[in-house]
Amino acid sequence: MNDLLASMVFPVAVFGGMSLVFGVLLAYAAKVFEVKTDPKITEVRAALPGTNCGACGFAGCDGMAVSIASGRSKPDACPVGGEATAKAVAEVMGVVMTNTVSYVARVACGGLTSCTTQKYAYEGMKSCTAAAALHNGPKSCPFGCLGFGDCVSACPFGAITIIDGVAKIVEANCKSCERCVAACPKKLISMVPRGKNYLVNCRSTQKGPVVKKNCDVGCIGCGKCVKVCPATAITLANNLAKIDPLLCTNCGECIKVCPTNAIVDVTAPVVLWKRATTV
């Protein structure tokens, strides 16, 4: 009985003692080797969402907090937290936040596979960047979305889908981190203020007849929308209409006159159709 007790008590005592020594050593080391950190970092870190998504470009919220606290990034630099986070962080930093506009990514191309033709059969890597390097990609329009989804894999929030060969942003999921803007080799994605429904769904600067040959829904630069817009928000440059989102009043007059359906209501579902003429 005594032996049993000793064989249990002894190891427990040894290990308990060892743990105690390690604990004291660690506590002592933590004191001796203490690194002073800015208390602001901790406060900013607490105000951030803490999802460590990496949308800000830092590895996690800790990196973002250090950057904000040291003044290298603005208080609203977290794209995910939105206005509430920006306000909380601004309070910690002691600055007043003017109202921030929420942005959303938009893809400016309507050239679905069914509306365009293929220049050649592409069998390379499933990547827009790779395909774009080969004669601007297989799609008939050199400006068109290639649909291999470089933006889809860049998006940390799953806010982009490919519908019939063209990327489409699910605006409810978009956190405006701008990763897709950088990922698109065709520079088709841009950030616009939320709540503006009308979009010139084309980036082609080619002349009208060429656009028409390449794609059923391209902007041919006819200028009808420019004339009809009551807010004079639309301008025409390089055979391409452009809506200024700051002036646009969401009236929808432009969409009615566009002969090629190049101006679209982004809230409406994508229309799939067959190409009318074969080239």
Added chain:
Amino acid sequence: MNTYFLIIMSAILVDNFVLSKFLGICPFLGVSKKLETAAGMGGAVIFVMTLASLATAVLYQFVLVPLGMEYLQTLGFILVIAALVQFVEIVLKKMVPPLYQALGIYLPLITTNCAVLGAALLAVSNEYDVLKSTVYGFAAGVGFTLALVLFSGVREKIEMADVPDALKGIPAALIAAALVSMSFFGFQGLFA
């Protein structure tokens, strides 16, 4: 000298921790998406494994064996490794900030890594002395890094490939891991 050469080569190639002993699979799959992070993790593992093997060998030879408590080695090793990694982290943060930045988040991640504990336990079952254990730990870390870096290269290529929907992500990575592992089985019998 010959013995050390054998220990190093067999820990790296023949008995590779990841690909032959299947230890440390979680970081192998978790941080092998990019070559850069794989190299960072590998560096941290080499560092911790060498230190941990040294510390556990000392603990085993000079504390556990004299007290006749070899049966508690697993418990003791975990305790020592965890305390050691914490201690190293605190010291590095103060003394060598660049290295602390480089090892970053990987250091605490390795605290309870099975490969680190495995190196310590296998050194005991191979009856290595303190120096041999340390060398063994270092070589095992190098082997781990080699596997991780090789595999991250493979995974970067898989990202570009057209993988069937059902196999995207982890399934494709596991198949690739199996193939890499099989190729390492070619080293079996290298020193036989």
